[in-house]
Amino acid sequence: MANKTLTITALNKYIKYLLSNDSHLKNIEVTGEISNYTPHHSKHMYFTLKDDDSRIDSVMFAANANKVDFPVKNGDKVIVKGYIDVYPPTGKYQLYATKIELDGIGDLTVKFEKLKEKLKSEGLFDRQKKTLPKFPKKIGVITATSGAAIRDIVSTIEKRYRLADVYIFRTVVQGENGKDSIINSLNIANKYDLDVVIIGRGGGSIEDLWNFNEEEVIRKIGEFDVPIISGVGHETDFTLCDFVCDIRAETPTAAAVLATPNTEDILSKFDNVDELIRSRVKRVFDIKVADVNRYSDKYLNSRLNSIIRFYEVSFVNEFKRLDDLLNMKVNNFEKQYRMVVSKNLGSILNTHIIRNKHELNNLQNSVRDKYINIYDKKQYNFEKTVAILEQVSPLKILSRGYSVSYSNEKIVKSVDDIGNNLNILVADGEVSMEIVKKEVKKNGRSKI
Amino acid sequence: MGEVKFEESMESLKEVVSKLEREDISLDEAIELYKKGIELSKECREKLESAEKLVKTVIDENGNEGELSEDY
Numbered sequence: 237m238a239n240k241t242l243t244i245t246a247l248n249k250y251i252k253y254l255l256s257n258d259s260h261l262k263n264i265e266v267t268g269e270i271s272n273y274t275p276h277h278s279k280h281m282y283f284t285l286k287d288d289d290s291r292i293d294s295v296m297f298a299a300n301a302n303k304v305d306f307p308v309k310n311g312d313k314v315i316v317k318g319y320i321d322v323y324p325p326t327g328k329y330q331l332y333a334t335k336i337e338l339d340g341i342g343d344l345t346v347k348f349e350k351l352k353e354k355l356k357s358e359g360l361f362d363r364q365k366k367t368l369p370k371f372p373k374k375i376g377v378i379t380a381t382s383g384a385a386i387r388d389i390v391s392t393i394e395k396r397y398r399l400a401d402v403y404i405f406r407t408v409v410q411g412e413n414g415k416d417s418i419i420n421s422l423n424i425a426n427k428y429d430l431d432v433v434i435i436g437r438g439g440g441s442i443e444d445l446w447n448f449n450e451e452e453v454i455r456k457i458g459e460f461d462v463p464i465i466s467g468v469g470h471e472t473d474f475t476l477c478d479f480v481c482d483i484r485a486e487t488p489t490a491a492a493v494l495a496t497p498n499t500e501d502i503l504s505k506f507d508n509v510d511e512l513i514r515s516r517v518k519r520v521f522d523i524k525v526a527d528v529n530r531y532s533d534k535y536l537n538s539r540l541n542s543i544i545r546f547y548e549v550s551f552v553n554e555f556k557r558l559d560d561l562l563n564m565k566v567n568n569f570e571k572q573y574r575m576v577v578s579k580n581l582g583s584i585l586n587t588h589i590i591r592n593k594h595e596l597n598n599l600q601n602s603v604r605d606k607y608i609n610i611y612d613k614k615q616y617n618f619e620k621t622v623a624i625l626e627q628v629s630p631l632k633i634l635s636r637g638y639s640v641s642y643s644n645e646k647i648v649k650s651v652d653d654i655g656n657n658l659n660i661l662v663a664d665g666e667v668s669m670e671i672v673k674k675e676v677k678k679n680g681r682s683k684i
Numbered sequence: 685m686g687e688v689k690f691e692e693s694m695e696s697l698k699e700v701v702s703k704l705e706r707e708d709i710s711l712d713e714a715i716e717l718y719k720k721g722i723e724l725s726k727e728c729r730e731k732l733e734s735a736e737k738l739v740k741t742v743i744d745e746n747g748n749e750g751e752l753s754e755d756y
Contacts, residue, residue: 371691381742382756390740390752398735399690404742404752417745424747499732506725509697513721516704520714523707 245324252322255329261320266292266331267339269441270312281308285316285331294318296333304336306345309472311441313339344442348449352476355454361479366463368483368494372397372431375495376462377404378421384438385409385467385488392492397499403428409437414447422456433460434491435477436467445469448477457481467491634663651676690731697724 242250255261266285273283279298284291294316296304308314317335322328338345355361375393379385381404393402405425408417418435425433435457437445447453448468457464457480466481467488478484485491634640641648642659651674660667700721704714740752 371694373691381752386756390738390756394738398738399732401739401741404740406742406744420745424743427747428743499735502732503729506729509701509725510722512701513704513718513725516701517714517718520704520709520711524711 244327248322248324248327251327251329252324256319256321258320263319264317264331266316266318268292268314268316270308270314271310273308273310281333283308283310285314292331293328294331294333296336300334306338308336311439313441315339344446348442348476351449351451351454352479355451355476355480360454360458363458365482368463368465369431370497372400372495374428374430375400375402376425376428376430376433377402378407378418378425378433378435379404379437379488380409381406385436388487388489389434389436389467389492392489393496396493397496399499400431400496403430409447410440410444411447415450415453418447418450418453419456422460426461430462432495433462433464434467434485434488434495435464435481436485436488436491437469438488439470439473445473445475448475453477454480465491465494634661637663690728693724693728693731697721697728700724 268285268287268291271284271286271291273281276282279301281294281296281301281304283294283296285294286292296318315337316331316333318331318333320329321332323330377386377389379389386404390402390404393400403425405421407421408414422435435448437448445468448466454476457477463483464481465483465485466475466478467485467490468475468477469487471486483494485494640661641654642661643654643657646653648654648658654671654674656671658669658671660669700717703709704717704721709717742750742752744750
């Protein structure tokens, strides 16, 4: 019997039978802290209930979960009523919750809500929120000087913006001394001329964070002069400090981010700023150029045209006047010129003519004298030659009784020279004869 | 203090940019602002890049100043 082989299904069914029928496990009340809880779309609640040393997976079905009258969140200390059962497909035993109540701190939640309403009605949460500085020079941090919160805050500021100085006000942020310590730190911080303050601590239960719900603390923060950032607990933790501060950050790290600009971002923006400045200056240039164009194109042109028209009219008149004046001057000048020329040229010409006449006369005289001289010489030579010629002239011989016979314009030297006519030249004239007979003599004499 | 001057430089830079936005700005003014703006931008950049270490001071409950311990 002891070695009988079982299927897993049979085994899990058997375990389920044992556990679900155990009278101690049928109706139990368990105290513990909720963890691993995330809201489920089915509205069933799945979470882990734990204490310092142990844990148990738990489930609450939608029908019961809908009746839970507070916002369940991780870290809540709760009292769960229910029973133990096994889910056969996984063989997993779980606490099946039918009712969840906050453990012992139900009164804190009530206190929180009451105080919240009271301070809200006083307008403490509605006062004007202060603006955070963009480039803080002095950043105050009100928190414990050890633990996750201060580490997160300092390392975040160190990464983002090292130009600021950080002042950490050592503060007790948990337990019964917390309230006075926070108020003390706020008082000291107020003397430091800070630009922004972070107040906060890491996550914890509502009791852990309770100092940030104390009325005196909240009122003190409400009077604070410097912009203040609340960075208390985790995303799901809400304290009255969150409401009274100028801004709530979900975590201490987020508070440090809100308090500082990011150096990387600023540096990358400078490129844009340079570009922006350049483009702005260029735009001013463009505007000026457009102005110039506008003036030259339209305004200047029309202005110029009207000026031109005005001067045109004036100029026409002026030109006409000038023209007349010029004409008059020219006429005057012409007259004067003519007068001068006619007077002066006459005398100049006369001088010229007289001089030239004189020269011509001289020349004429000289030519005449020379001519006369030459003529006289020729005349003398001619007369002399004539005298010589006269002495040897045949006419002289004729006067002595000789004659000369011509026939056909030739002197007759032989009978054969005589043609039909014969002219005989004597000293005082000439005789023409007709030939009757020609005869040549033997002794050379011819007979006519 | 460098920090003070950084914030002032940033403010001046913003002022330069917003002045350059104006329509009635003269050309001379624009050129002056341009020079100033580029100079300021350079100045701010250098300040940001030159900051090497975050200065941290701890003030205790009695208001006495000290340094943050290494293993905080």
